[in-house]
Every structure is written in C-alpha cells, then in structure tokens.
Amino acid sequence: MNEQGQPSVRRKGTLVSKVTDELRDQILSGAFPPGARLPSEAQLTQSYNVSRTVVREAIAVLRADLLVDARQGSGVYVRPPSPASVDKRLDRESVTSVLELLEIRTPLEIEAAGLAALRRSPAQEERIFDCQARILACIEAGRPIRDSDFALHLAISEATNNPGFAEFLKSQGVSAIPQAEIVTESDQARQMVYFHQLNAEHEKIVLAISNGDEEAAREAMRAHLKGSQERHRQLLRGGLLRQDGKASRS
Amino acid sequence: MNEQGQPSVRRKGTLVSKVTDELRDQILSGAFPPGARLPSEAQLTQSYNVSRTVVREAIAVLRADLLVDARQGSGVYVRPPSPASVDKRLDRESVTSVLELLEIRTPLEIEAAGLAALRRSPAQEERIFDCQARILACIEAGRPIRDSDFALHLAISEATNNPGFAEFLKSQGVSAIPQAEIVTESDQARQMVYFHQLNAEHEKIVLAISNGDEEAAREAMRAHLKGSQERHRQLLRGGLLRQDGKASRS
DNA sequence: GGTTGAAAAGTTGTCAGGCAAATTTTCGTT
DNA sequence: AACGAAAATTTGCCTGACAACTTTTCAACC
CATH class of the missing domain: 1.10.10.10 (Winged helix-like DNA-binding domain superfamily/Winged helix DNA-binding domain)
Structure with missing residues (x-):
C-alpha cells in the first residue's frame, strides 16, 4: 500500500x-x-x-x-439491521403505517407492472421468474419469504427501466413487504393457504409481464396489492386478539 | 478531556x-x-x-x-448540499430524468388527488386554495412559479392525510416541478399561454378536491400531469434548438 | 514594478509505538 | 468445581514522524 x-x-x-x-x-x-x-x-x-x-x-x-x-x-x-424497527413492526402503530404504505405502493406498483410488461428485457424477464421461483422455494422450505418477496417486487420495478421505481422500493426497504413476517407467527394451516394464494397472485403478475400484456399485468398487480390490503385489514380486525396473545406471552 | x-x-x-x-x-x-x-x-x-x-x-x-x-x-x-443536481437540472440528461420522474409522479399524484378529495379537512382545503392563489399571483407578478407550484402539489399530498405521499414529494424536492424553470427562459407570449393553461388545470383539480369529487380530482390530475409530460416532450423536440441557444450564450 | 521559479511553510494521509481503560482468558488456590 | 487474581487481549486515545500535496513567501530576473 x-x-x-x-x-x-x-x-x-x-x-x-x-x-x-x-x-x-x-x-x-x-x-x-x-x-x-x-x-x-x-x-x-x-x-x-x-x-x-x-x-x-x-x-x-x-x-x-x-x-x-x-x-x-x-x-x-x-449490529442487527434495525433492532427497534423490528419490534415496532409488530405493534399496532406500525401495522397502521403498513396500510398507508400499501396505499402509496398500490398506484406505483400497478404502474410499474404495466411498464415492466412493456419494457422488460429477456434478462429482466428471467430475473423476475427466478425471483418468483425463489419465493416458492422458501415456501416449500418453510423459510421466511419476506426477502424473496421484496426481491420479486424489486425486479419488477427494475424492469420498468425507470430507476425511480426501484429507488422508491429500496427507500422503503423490506418494510415494503411487512405482512409476511407478521403472518409467519400465526398458525400453520392458515399460513400455507396464504402462501399459496400469494404465490398464485405472483404467478399471474409474472405471466402477464412475460406475455408483455400491460393491462393484465396492471390488473394482476392491482388484485395482488388490494388483496394485501384486505389481508392486512383482516390482521387488524383479528390482530387485537393475536396481540393479546402476544402480550400474555411476553 | x-x-x-x-x-x-x-x-x-x-x-x-x-x-x-x-x-x-x-x-x-x-x-x-x-x-x-x-x-x-x-x-x-x-x-x-x-x-x-x-x-x-x-x-x-x-x-x-x-x-x-x-x-x-x-x-x-x-460540501454543498447537492451541487451537481442544480446544474444537472438544466442539461439534457436531467430533462430526460424529468420525464422519468413524471412517470412515477403520475400514478402517485392521481391517487393523492383522489384521496385528498375524500379526506381533506376544511383547513387543508383552504390551504390548497391559498396555494393556487399564490401561483396566480406569481404569474401576474412575472415571478417564477416553481416553488408555489410545488407547494400546491405538496398541499394536495398532505390532504391525503397519509404522510407517505408528502414524504415522497419532499424527497424529490422542487425538482418535482422542473418544467417551469426551463420555460421561464422561453419567449413571453408562449409562456403566458402556458401559465394560463397551467392555472386552468390547477383550478380544475382544486375545485374537484373542494367538491369532494374523487373521480373528477383523479381525472383532473391525470390530465394535468399527462399535459406536463406532453409539454416536456415538446420541449425535448424543440429543446435542441433552445439548448443550442444556451450553448451560444455560455 | 511585474513575472517566474524555487524554497519554505502549512495541511492532510499514513505509519509506528506507547499507555489507559475495559474485557476476556488463564492459572493457581481452596 | 468454584473463586479470585494475574495475564493476555482489545479498543480509546496520545504522540511523534514521514510522505504527499498545496499554498505562501522570497529571491532573482527582466
């Protein structure tokens, strides 16, 4: 040197x-x-x-x-990535902000899915398929899917070839995909139903993008994210009970 | 010590x-x-x-x-806060990224306008009217409208009462409203036509929000931002000439 | 007096050695 | 096996030195 x-x-x-x-x-x-x-x-x-x-x-x-x-x-x-935010993610306030985040993500990611269908390169298309396969592998291995779920959304944003879409997702970090982590702690049967529904929704998005079908991609992403909002509302409505369970556990 | x-x-x-x-x-x-x-x-x-x-x-x-x-x-x-971005805003590359930014802003701000129509408080409504009036005052005084234009968009984002919308606009800064600055340097007659069209578009948005009409607010914002995109493309298509003029000036 | 070039002075980047404070490991004693 | 002290290790800070680079000063020349 x-x-x-x-x-x-x-x-x-x-x-x-x-x-x-x-x-x-x-x-x-x-x-x-x-x-x-x-x-x-x-x-x-x-x-x-x-x-x-x-x-x-x-x-x-x-x-x-x-x-x-x-x-x-x-x-x-x-240091752990965000020790305080991990705990915060599990309390009531953060669940509220998850819905707000979804409210912002929805128009953006619908637009991104449509643009990805129009603009993705073959390499980007393969990347999107890889990411979807990785989620499925995580589901089957019983591992958390949050990171791979985020990676799929990121790959779609990148396939718009407008860096701002990916930048936005990255700026939110994996907190953009919060629901999976909350759900990983609920019962197994309901969790598997959730995962397979999630996978089906992802598959629809990915196929529409692969087919270059802008409208189908938009609709599939809209359905997916509206579904995420609904699932979150269900968590909130059932979430009080579940958090009481946690309170008794801690 | x-x-x-x-x-x-x-x-x-x-x-x-x-x-x-x-x-x-x-x-x-x-x-x-x-x-x-x-x-x-x-x-x-x-x-x-x-x-x-x-x-x-x-x-x-x-x-x-x-x-x-x-x-x-x-x-x-x-170091200056962001020295390169100031100059970059005026070159060809930044004009390209302005379109990319508009591409991202459009779905977000359409959604924000719709939500603002549903959720704005009376104080937020007044704030939006104030901002619009301020733009008009700047136009009539011959002053740059960029900051007041940004403030209107910000007030609309805030009226969603989901802080993420305003956060996003703020994160882009006044570069979210780039076109006014480029246009301030073109000829006066064309500029006045532009300003009055801009004002009419703003007025439509503001009235729809005031009326609590979600769909009208979305449509008005969509038309406004698509119009911004078109105006920018015109700048690009005519922009080569204007930048040649700048090159001869520098 | 103005210009040019070299030397001196000043500043940051890195190296090396040392001691203080805190923690961990080792070792001897019970 | 448990406990306490000593030794070893590690980070926090200090000091001195030299290398690389920039700026200022000063002497020589026109």
Whole structure:
C-alpha cells in the first residue's frame, strides 16, 4: 500500500475509504452477520496491510453509520439491521403505517407492472421468474419469504427501466413487504393457504409481464396489492386478539 | 478531556463521536456554510483539546457522510448540499430524468388527488386554495412559479392525510416541478399561454378536491400531469434548438 | 514594478509505538 | 468445581514522524 508509482490510484480514494467500503460490503453481504465480531484492529491491519490508524478511521465511520458497535476490551460487533424497527413492526402503530404504505405502493406498483410488461428485457424477464421461483422455494422450505418477496417486487420495478421505481422500493426497504413476517407467527394451516394464494397472485403478475400484456399485468398487480390490503385489514380486525396473545406471552 | 474521575462520561460516548457531532452541528447550523474551510486538524486538536487521532476519525466520519471534502495539502471543505443536481437540472440528461420522474409522479399524484378529495379537512382545503392563489399571483407578478407550484402539489399530498405521499414529494424536492424553470427562459407570449393553461388545470383539480369529487380530482390530475409530460416532450423536440441557444450564450 | 521559479511553510494521509481503560482468558488456590 | 487474581487481549486515545500535496513567501530576473 505504500508503493510509490501509483499516485493515480491514490487520487481515486483514500485507504480509509477503501477499507471502509470493503468492511461495509462484508457486513451487508452477510459475511459478518448481525452479532458477529469483526477481526480485531491488529488483525485487520495485517489482512489489509495498512496502519492501525486507517483501520480505526474505517471503523469510526462504520460505527457512526450504526453498522457496528465497538466495545472497548472486547471487540467490534455487527449490529442487527434495525433492532427497534423490528419490534415496532409488530405493534399496532406500525401495522397502521403498513396500510398507508400499501396505499402509496398500490398506484406505483400497478404502474410499474404495466411498464415492466412493456419494457422488460429477456434478462429482466428471467430475473423476475427466478425471483418468483425463489419465493416458492422458501415456501416449500418453510423459510421466511419476506426477502424473496421484496426481491420479486424489486425486479419488477427494475424492469420498468425507470430507476425511480426501484429507488422508491429500496427507500422503503423490506418494510415494503411487512405482512409476511407478521403472518409467519400465526398458525400453520392458515399460513400455507396464504402462501399459496400469494404465490398464485405472483404467478399471474409474472405471466402477464412475460406475455408483455400491460393491462393484465396492471390488473394482476392491482388484485395482488388490494388483496394485501384486505389481508392486512383482516390482521387488524383479528390482530387485537393475536396481540393479546402476544402480550400474555411476553 | 483526559480528566480521570469521569468514567461515566466516558461511557456515554467516545471523544470521536463528540467531536463528530459538534462539527456536524456546526456545519448543519450554517456556522460553516457550503464551501467554507474547516479549521485545520492542528487547530481542531487545540480547540477541542484532543489528539489528532480523534480529530481525524471525526473528519473521516463526516467525509464518509459526504458532508465535507478533504483535500490533502489544502484543508477540509464543507460540501454543498447537492451541487451537481442544480446544474444537472438544466442539461439534457436531467430533462430526460424529468420525464422519468413524471412517470412515477403520475400514478402517485392521481391517487393523492383522489384521496385528498375524500379526506381533506376544511383547513387543508383552504390551504390548497391559498396555494393556487399564490401561483396566480406569481404569474401576474412575472415571478417564477416553481416553488408555489410545488407547494400546491405538496398541499394536495398532505390532504391525503397519509404522510407517505408528502414524504415522497419532499424527497424529490422542487425538482418535482422542473418544467417551469426551463420555460421561464422561453419567449413571453408562449409562456403566458402556458401559465394560463397551467392555472386552468390547477383550478380544475382544486375545485374537484373542494367538491369532494374523487373521480373528477383523479381525472383532473391525470390530465394535468399527462399535459406536463406532453409539454416536456415538446420541449425535448424543440429543446435542441433552445439548448443550442444556451450553448451560444455560455 | 511585474513575472517566474524555487524554497519554505502549512495541511492532510499514513505509519509506528506507547499507555489507559475495559474485557476476556488463564492459572493457581481452596 | 468454584473463586479470585494475574495475564493476555482489545479498543480509546496520545504522540511523534514521514510522505504527499498545496499554498505562501522570497529571491532573482527582466
């Protein structure tokens, strides 16, 4: 890293930014999952071949970004993504804002589905199919579908080839797909019915996009999201009971 | 800062986070405005009575947050909020992204107009009328209407009483209303025709919302935004000439 | 007096070593 | 096996130094 003769490399960015980005990538990619302890400063200076100052500055950045938590004498630990928001997602107030979010998402994603049907490239089409298959795989494996559900919606937004649609979804994060996580904690039979209905709705959307049928894609997405709103209202109407159950559990 | 006997203060946060926060506050409060040069590291170590390490880590954080730009040999400078986007708004690429933005805004604002018709309070209704009157006043005074145009759209979004609609508009900023600024520089007669058409379209929206007529509000907003899209395409088609005029001016 | 180029001074980026404070691990004693 | 002390480890901060870069100063020349 002290090689003279690479001044142009130096101008492209500092060692601190480089180490920061690499550590950040490792955290976000799951190489260091939440709760994991990063290598010590001494180890990082060796593995990145930089001084401890550079490592400390990089960690200071990640710390300020609330990606990590540094404990003196112990180590640097990856923080969970949004600890407070996880709990908040399960209380009554957040369920209300889920409906508001759906109210905004509905016109946007209906438009996105229609545009995706008109504009998707073959690669984007395959990507959408992949995402749908991944949801189905998660359902069959009994794993949470939230991330893969989000990925499908994101792939559709990207197939509009107007970056603003994907940007909007990303800005909401996986909270844009909140209902699955609430439902994962209810009874199994009702859950399977829900998952297969969800999958059927996704399939309709995906086929319409694949067929390049704008109107069918819009209608399928509209039905899907209106269905999500209804399912949420049912949760709210049955949700008081379920939350009482939780209160007794906690 | 090296005072022993204050361990509880130490546990509340590090020196780095303290210096970071104070510098950030100074930047955001305008004590160091965009373009200003921060005191040198040596000066900051003295004024905060900390080591250079702490100062550097704090600046590394601010740098990563894109609040400052550190130039080796020169100093640390406060970055403007979004310098590139101001210039970008006036070039060809940004005009393209204006259409993309309109593509996203259209379904959202149609929905917002419909919801505003259903949900606006009398105070919100008055607010919408005020905003429309303000646009007209700007037109008659020959002043730019961009900010007041934005304020009308924002007031309509707020009248949905779902904060996400207003949040979205705010996140785009006044760039959500880009066309007025480009048009302010074209010839006056065409401009007055445009303004009065714009005002008529606004009036239709506002009256529908005031009448609580969801469908009329949707239709009026749809016509308005589709009209904006068309006007923009005309700009693009005639815009090459006008930008040539600009090129000769610069 | 104005211009040019070199030297000096100033500033950020990085390295290295050290000590303080806190935590974890190891080891000896009961 | 349990407990406590010592040793080892780790982060927080300090200090000094040099490299790379920029800005300012100053001397020489026209």
